[in-house]
Amino acid sequence: DAKTTQPNSMESNEEEPVHLPCNHSTISGTDYIHWYRQLPSQGPEYVIHGLTSNVNNRMASLAIAEDRKSSTLILHRATLRDAAVYYCILRDPYGGSQGNLIFGKGTKLSVKP
Amino acid sequence: EADIYQTPRYLVIGTGKKITLECSQTMGHDKMYWYQQDPGMELHLIHYSYGVNSTEKGDLSSESTVSRIRTEHFPLTLESARPSHTSQYLCASSELVTSGGDTQYFGPGTRLTVL
Numbered sequence: 324d325a326k327t328t329q330p331n332s333m334e335s336n337e338e339e340p341v342h343l344p345c346n347h348s349t350i351s352g353t354d355y356i357h358w359y360r361q362l363p364s365q366g367p368e369y370v371i372h373g374l375t376s377n378v379n380n381r382m383a384s385l386a387i388a389e390d391r392k393s394s395t396l397i398l399h400r401a402t403l404r405d406a407a408v409y410y411c412i413l414r415d416p417y418g419g420s421q422g423n424l425i426f427g428k429g430t431k432l433s434v435k436p
Numbered sequence: 437e438a439d440i441y442q443t444p445r446y447l448v449i450g451t452g453k454k455i456t457l458e459c460s461q462t463m464g465h466d467k468m469y470w471y472q473q474d475p476g477m478e479l480h481l482i483h484y485s486y487g488v489n490s491t492e493k494g495d496l497s498s499e500s501t502v503s504r505i506r507t508e509h510f511p512l513t514l515e516s517a518r519p520s521h522t523s524q525y526l527c528a529s530s531e532l533v534t535s536g537g538d539t540q541y542f543g544p545g546t547r548l549t550v551l
Contacts, residue, residue, distance in 0.1 A: 355536030366526045366542030367479070374536065416536045423469070424540060425495065426479040 327411045332431040335401045343396040343430055345411030350391050355414045357424065358385065358396050360407040367410065367426075370396065406434045439463055442527050442543035449517055450551050457512045457546045459527030466532035468510040469540065470494070470502060473524045485510060486532060517550045524548070 328346040335341040358370040371378055371385045378385040384397040398405055410429040416422040440461040470483040481494030485504040500514050514521055527543040
């Protein structure tokens with residue numbers, strides 16, 4: 324399964340945009356890019372996913388590089404509630420992992436007031 | 437809003453006891469999962485199920501067992517709890533689709549401590 328690389332931690336100021344990077348240089352053509360986040364003492368929650376095109380939803384935007392070897396999760400205005408561990412995950416529905424999500428260490432985002 | 441529930445939320449138990457962690461979902465999802473997560477560490481998939489009477493082992497070997505007799509219910513059992521089983525156990529569910537876009541919904545987790 325293709326792996327992702329994320330910074331261990333990032334800091335942001337409240338109400339400023341946050342760009343969380345993810346490298347996935349070995350991504351295959353059928354891999355979807357998923358982002359989940361895990362708030363303290365909670366289970367993970369889905370944020371966004373995409374395949375080739377940039378995606379927007381009410382929580383965030385996902386910018387995918389043209390060669391798909393990297394992507395960026397964008398939180399347009401960080402709030403204190405956005406402090407969490409953010410996971411970038413590649414999901415191949417036809418791959419050896421039966422399409423299951425494989426979580427890495429993620430990026431721990433801290434938001435300062 | 438995800439409708440997936442786990443009980444108990446916290447459990448402290450002595451070595452050797454048999455325990456069952458409950459997980460149920462009301463979304464009609466076919467696929468369900470159990471993950472294990474130690475504090476500050478990664479989530480590891482330990483079991484999953486495609487539907488009734490289906491159970492599969494995940495990426496991380498676990499001494500726990502699971503069953504899927506009803507679509508909405510996916511309990512996890514430890515026959516004889518040990519201190520090494522101390523961890524957080526997270527249940528999740530998703531639709532059974534072959535595209536890459538299906539979303540997993542997670543429960544709040546059960547924090548297990550074995551003394």
